[in-house]
Amino acid sequence: MSDSRQSEVAVLGAGVSGIYQIKRLVDLGIDAVVLEAEDDLGGTWHRNRYPGCRFDSESYTYGYSFSKELLDEWHWKERFSSQPENLRYLNYVADKFDLRRHMRFNKRVEAMTWDESERRWHLSLADGDTHTARFVVTSLGPLSAPTLPAYPGMDEFEGPSFHTFFWPNEPVELAGQRVGVIGTGATGIQVIGEIADKVSELKVFQRRPNWSTPLNNSPISEAEMDAIRDRYDEIFANCAASPQGFEHVPRWGFWDMTAAERRELWDELYTRSGFAILAGNFAEIFVDEAANREMSEYIADRIRQRVHDPAVAEKLIPTDHGFGLQRLPLETDYFEAYNRPNVELVDLSETPIERLTATGIQTADRHYDLDLIVYATGFDAITGAFDRVDIRGVDGTSLGEKWRDGPSTYCGLLSHGFPNMAMVAGPQSVSGSTNFPRAIEGGVDWVTGLLEYLREHGYSRVEAQPEAEQEWVDEVMRFHERLLFRRSKGWFTGYNSNVAGHEEGNVRYQAYFGGATRYTAKVTELAANGYPGLTMA
Ligand code: NA7
Numbered sequence: 001m002s003d004s005r006q007s008e009v010a011v012l013g014a015g016v017s018g019i020y021q022i023k024r025l026v027d028l029g030i031d032a033v034v035l036e037a038e039d040d041l042g043g044t045w046h047r048n049r050y051p052g053c054r055f056d057s058e059s060y061t062y063g064y065s066f067s068k069e070l071l072d073e074w075h076w077k078e079r080f081s082s083q084p085e086n087l088r089y090l091n092y093v094a095d096k097f098d099l100r101r102h103m104r105f106n107k108r109v110e111a112m113t114w115d116e117s118e119r120r121w122h123l124s125l126a127d128g129d130t131h132t133a134r135f136v137v138t139s140l141g142p143l144s145a146p147t148l149p150a151y152p153g154m155d156e157f158e159g160p161s162f163h164t165f166f167w168p169n170e171p172v173e174l175a176g177q178r179v180g181v182i183g184t185g186a187t188g189i190q191v192i193g194e195i196a197d198k199v200s201e202l203k204v205f206q207r208r209p210n211w212s213t214p215l216n217n218s219p220i221s222e223a224e225m226d227a228i229r230d231r232y233d234e235i236f237a238n239c240a241a242s243p244q245g246f247e248h249v250p251r252w253g254f255w256d257m258t259a260a261e262r263r264e265l266w267d268e269l270y271t272r273s274g275f276a277i278l279a280g281n282f283a284e285i286f287v288d289e290a291a292n293r294e295m296s297e298y299i300a301d302r303i304r305q306r307v308h309d310p311a312v313a314e315k316l317i318p319t320d321h322g323f324g325l326q327r328l329p330l331e332t333d334y335f336e337a338y339n340r341p342n343v344e345l346v347d348l349s350e351t352p353i354e355r356l357t358a359t360g361i362q363t364a365d366r367h368y369d370l371d372l373i374v375y376a377t378g379f380d381a382i383t384g385a386f387d388r389v390d391i392r393g394v395d396g397t398s399l400g401e402k403w404r405d406g407p408s409t410y411c412g413l414l415s416h417g418f419p420n421m422a423m424v425a426g427p428q429s430v431s432g433s434t435n436f437p438r439a440i441e442g443g444v445d446w447v448t449g450l451l452e453y454l455r456e457h458g459y460s461r462v463e464a465q466p467e468a469e470q471e472w473v474d475e476v477m478r479f480h481e482r483l484l485f486r487r488s489k490g491w492f493t494g495y496n497s498n499v500a501g502h503e504e505g506n507v508r509y510q511a512y513f514g515g516a517t518r519y520t521a522k523v524t525e526l527a528a529n530g531y532p533g534l535t536m537a
Pocket of ligand 1: 143148149150182183184185186187188205206207208327348376377378379491497498
């Protein structure tokens with residue numbers, strides 16, 4: 001039997017943002033509930049169970065910063081913690097703060113409609129339930145709408161096949177299996193490096209190569225964790241001071257050094273961990289074509305040094321975009337996988353996939369017999385999760401329609417025509433473009449502050465003004481246009497060949513690339529000044 005409930009606030013999604021959002025609301029005594037589509041909490045870390053799935057952010061910069069007690073208690077065991085451990089962490093947080101009782105699982109919101117007379121949102125859930133809330137906070141996750149290619153015959157393949165997002169909870173037999181992986185983005189690169197030595201044959205179906213550099217993961221001992229704990233204030237201060245939310249600090253001065261000095265620096269950065277080589281590199285490589293070319297050539301040489309077969313090495317070197325101009329995947333033993341006799345790179349730019357068959361994949365030149373097919377084909381990023389909900393604002397306006405050619409928001413936090421809907425990790429914020437939890441803690445705090453402000457002032461309605469929203473869209477476009485990646489085909493710029501309207505050439509201004517520091521200063525100032533650009537009643 002369907003039921004109908006209500007709350008002051010409905011939080012959509014129990015991932016990293018939703019968990020923190022409900023914590024803040026519960027602490028304030030606000031009547032709030034989390035509606036989660038999945039059967040448990042964790043979002044990204046609940047779903048992505050594929051081998052090799054782990055942080056690209058240093059674990060201790062990814063964890064929540066809001067509780068000293070939590071920071072003191074939790075021991076990150078690896079510099080870049082793996083999915084099972086990350087899910088354990090999120091469960092630990094939820095249990096420690098008794099947050100589960102504010103969460104409802106298997107509650108996928110299919111539609112939400114704004115009722116102006118009641119000043120409330122009416123939510124329809126997939127299971128037939130309904131929910132009414134004064135405010136809705138979306139914490140849907142920027143990478144929670146996976147996308148599959150549309151090859152003929154995909155249903156005919158008789159072995160197991162799934163998107164990495166849906167890697168089964170139960171163990172998947174890899175030993176002795178002939179496995180095909182389609183896609184070489186951050187996910188494919190993690191999977192391939194991890195399973196190459198565990199399967200009998202691995203065929204990698206690559207449409208375009210990605211630049212990728214070593215993750216350089218390592219364990220964190222008790223002693224090192226103690227030192228990290230002592231340094232937490234400094235760590236979070238460093239992240240807050242960096243445009244990308246990491247401890248790595250970018251530098252200018254590419255042309256002040258000789259080419260030899262630059263290579264010396266890159267030699268050092270290549271052995272450092274995580275995004276050091278991206279976020280601790282010269283800022284010029286993102287804006288100056290010549291600087292980017294030189295850097296790309298350096299990384300290309302590294303690939304040539306690591307891959308024994310020169311023809312394969314060349315296929316693994318991107319030629320359509322420069323280093324750092326798409327989301328940089330970090331790898332462990334990825335390039336070495338291609339030196340193994342059981343691993344073969346299939347270059348789809350030369351021999352495209354024609355169809356899937358009952359027993360494998362048919363390309364333009366041959367058939368590959370496979371037991372298991374893994375689609376590491378990415379996501380309808382940032383706005384995809386919104387598009388899956390039929391969101392109707394003032395006068396029945398559809399959010400999907402409004403955002404068809406790209407999102408339009410007030411600092412990634414609200415959108416005109418959709419009152420009382422606040423977005424944590426929303427489009428045009430910095431959550432997609434920086435160290436995610438650092439950005440979402442700021443987003444959650446801002447949204448919570450707004451709700452407190454409304455409560456204190458007796459307001460029951462808040463909406464972004466169109467002029468203020470346009471100003472932000474202009475700002476987002478301005479930074480986007482300054483950077484070289486504006487021309488690259490990656491999810492940062494809204495590209496996805498499998499989603500109508502997201503194909504090459506349809507640039508969507510989905511993320512803010514002015515940096516986390518500038519973003520935080522901007523939204524903090526708005527709050528301090530009584531939220532100019534928002535209409536409250
Ligand atoms: P990405 O980075 O979007 O990568 C998807 C990959 O799948 C990429 O190599 C695509 O090639 C490939 N792809 C997509 N569609 C097809 C079709 N139809 N045929 C062949 N190959 C295809 O997604 P990820 O999951 O790797 O990473 C997403 C984020 O998750 C990542 O940045 C982390 O933050 C976590 P293309 O480049 O489009 O030619």
